Amino acid sequence: MWHRLQAFRSHLWTMMAINRQSWEKPVSITPLITFRIAFGLLMFVSTLRFWWRGWVDAVYVSPSFHFTYWGFEWVQPFGRPGMYLLYSIIACTALMIAVGLLYRLATVLFFICFTYVELIDVTTYLNHYYFISLVAFLMIWLPANRLYAIDVLIKPAKRRLLVPAWTIGIIRFQLGVVYFFAGLAKLNPDWLLDAQPMKTWLPAKSHLPIVGALMYKDWVAYLFSWFGALYDLCIVFFLLNRSTRLSAYAFVLIFHISTAIFFPGIGLFPYVMIVSSLIFFSSSFHERLLSFLPGYKASGHIVTAYTFTYKKWLYRIMLVYVGLQCLVPVRFLLYPDHLFWTEEGYRFSWRVMLMEKAGAAYFTVKDKTGKQFYTVNNAEFLTPLQEKMMSTQPDMILRYAHFLADTYAQRGIAQPRVYGEVYVTLNGAGSRLFIDSSVNLAAERFSWKHYPWILPYKAAN
C-alpha cells in the first residue's frame, strides 16, 4: 500500500514537472492581445449601457437600503456624484485596458471599482458580473499590454511576442470552469426529466417569428434543456481540440445568439462568452485577426519571452485561485436539503438560468411583549427588484429582517421581534411556506452553516 502511494507521489511530481515545462513554455502573446482589446471594449460598452439605461440611479442611488454581502457591510454606495464618478472610472479604465494604456494601473483600478460596485447590493448579483470581476483580477497579473498597446509605443523595450503558456491557459481555465460547472448544475431532475424551467419560460416567447408556434411544444423545452446541458458540459473540450475548434465555435455563436434572442433579460452575458471564447483559438488565428487592425505589426526580432519577476509568489496565488475556482461551485454539497430551495451555496457557482423561483414575503414586527404589532410595508424600504430578490433568498431575508429590527427600534419599539411569512414557488410547484414564520429573525445570526429556520423542501407530489 505504502509503496503504491510512494509510486503515485513520484508519478505526480514527474507529471507536475513536465507540466511545469509546458505551462512555462513560451507561446505567442496574440490570444492575450485579442482578449485584452475585446474585454476592454465590451466592458466599456457594458458600462455605458448600464449608465444609459438609468440603472446607476435605479440600483445604487434611489434605494434607501442595500443588501450588503456578509462581511462586506462596509461596502456602501457613495451617493449620486460618487456613483457616477465610480462608473466613469470603470468606463475610462475599460478603455485604457482596450488600448493598453497604463495597463497595470487600469486593470487594478477596474478590478477594484467594478468589484466594489458589485459588492454594494446582493440584489444585482449576476454570474457574468462575477465572471468579469474574476477576469479583471486575472488580467492584473497577465502581460497583456506587451504588444499592440500604447504602453509599448511609449516604451518599445517592453514589447514581447512570447509569453508563458499559462497566461493564456488561465483564461481558458476560467472559461472552462464557467461552462463546465454551468453544465454540471443542469444535471438535475427538474432540468433533465421535467425540462423545467424551460417549459415555463418558452411559452412566454411565442411572439418570436418563425419559431414562436413551437414554443408551446414540450419537445422543444426538452431540446433546449438537453442541448444546453450538453453544450455547457462539452463545449470547452471541443474548443480545446484543434480539429473540432471551428465547428465548436460555430456552436458557441449559435448557442449564445439564441440565448440572447430567447432571453434578452440575460443582458450582455452571451456577448461576453462569445468574445471570451476566442481565447481558445491558435496564435496564427489571432495573428490573422489582429492583422486587420490598423498599425498592427507583430514582426521584429524580439525572441526573449516575457518572464515574471516574482514567479514563485505568483504561482502560489494562481494555484490558490485555481483551487478555489474548483471548490467554490461545489460547496453546496456541504449543505443539507435541496440547493434550489435553500440557495445555500448557490451564488458564485455558475448557475445561470437554472430555475424559475418567485416569492411573496410579508413581515410583521412585534415588541418584546408581543402586544404591539406592526405589518411591514416592504415598498417603504425596498425597490420592486430588491423585494423580488429578497423574497426567495434566505440570506437576503435575514439581512432585511435585521434592518427591520433596527428601523423599528429607531421608531421606538423596544427590542423588536421580526417574523416573516414567506411563500415561494419553485419550478412551477405550487407556492408554499418558505421559512418558519414563528422564528424571530431578528435574533438569528448570519452563518456559514445551514439555517434551520428554512423549512424543508418538499418535492412536488
Added chain:
Amino acid sequence: MGFLAATVITAGVFCSKSGNGDDNGNDNGFDKTAMLTNYADQLIIPAYQSLQEKVNGFQALANSFLDTRSTANQQALLEAYKQLHLQYTRVEAYNLGPAVVASLEVYLNYNGGLDYNFASNGELVGFSIDSTTIENNISSGSYDLSLYVRNSFYAQGFAALNYLFFGPNAIAKFNTNTANRVKYAKDVIHRMKSLVDRINTDWTAYRTEFISNTRTNVGSPIGNMINAMAYELDVLKGPRIGWPFGKQSNGIAFPTKVEAYFAGNSAALAQESMRNLKKVFTANGSGKGLSDYLISLDKAELASQVTAQFDLLISKLDMLPDPLSTTITAQPAKVEEAYKEIQKLLTLIKTDVASATGVQITFMDNDGD
C-alpha cells in the same frame, strides 16, 4: 458535431414522454392575440366608454346642483357619484398604455402610493383629501390641476368631488366665495372629463399596439395586466383597507383615510374592485382570458385556485358594510378575515401566476435566479 446528433436523439426520446403527460391540448399553443383582442374589445374599451358616459352624466347633474344647491340635487348627485366611482374601479386594472400616459390614477383616484407609512408619514397618505389645498385654490382662484405633485393629486379627482359636494357643510360652503368655488368644482370635473375623453380617444390608436404585442416582458400588455392585478391587490391590502384599518400602525385606525370618505361607499368600491379583477382574470368567462392562458400552460389547477380565492375574498369583502370608516373599528374581526384572504390571493398572483406566465417585474438584467 456528434453531440448535436445525440441531443436531437435524446430530445426525441424524451418528447415521446409528453404524450402520456398531462398536457391539455396545448400542442396548438394559445392564441394570445385573440386573448388581447378580446380584452380590448369586450372589456377595456367598453369600460372606458361607460366611464366616459358616467362622467358626462355626473357633469350634467353637478351643473344642476351648482345652479340650484338643494339637498335633493345633492342626493341625486351622490347617487351619480357612486356610480361614477364604481365605474372607475372597473377600469383601474387597465392601468396601462393610455391610462399611464395620462396618469389617470394619480389625477382621478390617488391612493398615496404604496411606499408610504401610515404611522409615520403625516397627514397626506393613502386616500387623503387635501382640504387645505382645495380651500387655498378656491380662495386664490389660481391653480394648475396638471401639477404633478402630491398636494395637487389630493386636491382633485374623486378626493375633491368628495369634499366639495359631500363634505361637511358642503352646501353652505358654496355661499361664500360662490363664484370661485363653483368654478373650482367645474374645473375639477372638467379635468376628469378631459382625461377620460383623452383615454377613450387614445385607445382607438393604442388598440392595434395592444393586441399585437404578445410578449410578457415589462411594459407588454400581458405583463402589465398581471402586474396590474398584483398592484390592485396591493392597493386593497394597503391604502384601501389594511392601512386605514391600522395594519401598519399597531392597530391604530385611520377612519378618515378610507377611499371616498365623505361619499361613504368605500366598502362598495373595494368589493367592486375585486369583482372586476376577477372579471379581468377570467375575461368575464369568455374562454379567452388570463385564466384560460394558464389552463393552456397546464396550470388548470392554479387557474381554478385563483378563481376560488377570488370568490372567497369577495364573499369576505361583502361582509363589510359601508361606511367602511366605522366598520374598521366596529367589526375588526371581519376586516381581519378579509385581510387574510387578500394576502392569500396576492401571494398566488405574485408567485404562482407571475411564475407560470413568465412575467417580469423590472427591466434589470437577470440570469434567472
